[in-house]
Every structure is written in C-alpha cells, then in structure tokens.
Amino acid sequence: MVTLFDPIQLGDIHAANRVIMAPLTRARATRDHIPTPIMAEYYAQRSSAGLIISEAVGISQEGLGWPYAPGIWSQQQVEAWKPVVEAVHKKNGKIVAQLWHMGRMVHSSVTGLQPVSCSPTTPSEKLHTYDGKQDAEQARELTKQDIERILEEYERATRNALAAGFDGVQIHAANGYLIDEFLRDSTNLRTDSYGGSAENRIRFLQDVAERVVAIAGAGKTSVRLSPNGESQGCIDSHPEHVFVPAACMLNTLEIAFLELRESSPDGTFFGQTNQAKLHGPIKNVFHHPLILNQDYTREDALAAVETGIADAISFGRNFIANPDLVYRLENDLPLNQDIVKTWYSQGQAGYTDYSALNKEG
Known part of the structure; x- marks a missing residue:
C-alpha cells in the first residue's frame, strides 16, 4: 500500500515523499519584485517537503499586481532567485517556480499599467496595493497580438x-x-477562437502549456487548476464541461503532474461551494500524478493517498507555521497555528521564526 510518506516520481522530479508544499504568496520581495535573502532561509526551512511549489512568481510587470511579490522577467530577478533555489538544494529539497499572470486582479497603482483579461470585466473584490486595498479597475480586453506577447x-x-x-x-x-x-x-465573454465553447476557452491554457513544455520539457512542467466553485469572482456554470477536457488535453501533453485546489461547502479559503469536486472525473482522463489541495487534515491526506484518490497532497497554511510539517505529520505531532496578520507582512515575523520540533526541518 502506498502512503503519504513514500517517494513519488513527478515527471523528471524524484520527490522523497508525497507531502507537497503548495504555492503561498508571502510578499517578502522588494518593491521591484526582486527576491530577498530571507526567502532563501524560509524555503530552506521547508525543504523536507517532497516538492516545494514556490509562491506565485510574476512573468511580467503587467501581470504582477501583488505588492512585494517576486517576479522572474529580469536578469536581476534571476540572479536573486539563484541563492534561494541553491539553499533548498543544499538541504536535498526540490523546488519548482509557479508562473503567474494575475490578469484582471492587478491594480494599476502597483504596475503602472491597466489590468488586462480575456474580456473587459471588473472584479468585485478589492485588490492589494501598496496603499492598502483599493477598488478593482475594468480590465482591457486582450487582442490576439497581446496574447502572442504574453x-x-x-x-x-x-x-x-x-x-x-x-x-x-x-x-x-x-x-x-x-x-x-x-x-x-x-x-x-469572447466570441473569437478563445471564447464561447469549452474547447475555445481551453485554448489559451493549451497555448501556454505547449510553449512551456517546448522549453522546459513535459517532465519539468506542471499545472494548477481550481475546477469548482468561485475564485475571486470567477466561476463557471458547468465546470465539468471545461475542466475535464482541459485535464485530458494536459494528459496528452504528458505534463509531470496536475494540482487541483478544490473548494467544498465548508471550505475556508477562496469561498465555499456546492459544486461537485471533479478529481474523480479528472483522474479518469489524466493519467499522470494528481495532487489535491484545500483544507486537508492529516487523516484526510493519509486516506486520499492510501485509497488512490490522490497521488500526493499539497499543504498551504500548515507549511506557513510548520517548517517541519513532514516530520510532524509522519509522527502525528501537534501543529503550530499560523498568524494571519503576518501572511503578507515584510520581515522575519511569521515567516522564518516558526518553531520546528525536528531541527533538521
């Protein structure tokens, strides 16, 4: 029987266990979106995860509207990421970069640019800025030329x-x-080849995935989806009609793994929903490792892997407060509670100062 603590091959990546660190925005970069030395310490502390999925990393100035979040479009950013990655590798950890374009969830006061999206819509949520949360602005609809640039x-x-x-x-x-x-x-709301039918709405994801696979290789490429429920005002009326075909397309590309953040009626982040979870239908068409995420307890995670519902589980907030989460889960030890007010603050407090029972991480 496979357990949560057994190794797994995720494409080209050999993970020592199936406890994955989910991507977590922590806002510890500079205002120029350059990684800082404290980030190396933070990630190294959590290197016992089978795999670390980095915080979301902006692919461009236009696409990165989160204050103090890191980017990866400039050579200066690349050089600043190198010691972060090296610190994880020195502790025998594995880490992938999550590539991020925030679309309409960007505020122009952060980027200096109008937000963009597939259609000219406006989120109802207030957006993070350097001057606190502000009302969202209407996004500019992307042209075909814009899509090629992105x-x-x-x-x-x-x-x-x-x-x-x-x-x-x-x-x-x-x-x-x-x-x-x-x-x-x-x-x-598009009426061209990127809108309307589910096949057309999947097209942009497919274009991105094909471009990334062509450079990194399928074995180093993964995707994160949130197939059910509302996310920041974004929802689909029949998610199974778009997300199952999307997973089938990604299976054809033979990406390393697929991660799903699934909402539930009693979910605690990104809202609650009665829309059915789709990991079952998706697993029927996606035949590479499937990682599930959202509010998993130790018992839920153990059962999901042992029964084959998931191949691994990614944990978010538990990794914020427990740098040695793998050790604590394996030994059924109590968990530290994360401090919400320091999720996006700068400095060490609530970032690198959480205690570890296993001093090796």
Missing part, C-alpha cells in the same frame, strides 16, 4: 526559471487569475 513572456519566464536552477515550473491556471479567467464562462 505567450512569449511565459516562454521567457520558463527560460529564466531554469536558468535560476529551479527543478521545473508550474503554470498557475487557478484562483481567478488570467488563465482561469479564460477558462470560465463568467469572465470569458
């Missing part, structure tokens, strides 16, 4: 991630950001 930015970001030493990349296609906005019928 695809080239994904290519550049992929090359940069590999140059920085990352073990691979994950395409962020979840949580109401740009690719997710293309996927869902509440935000994609």
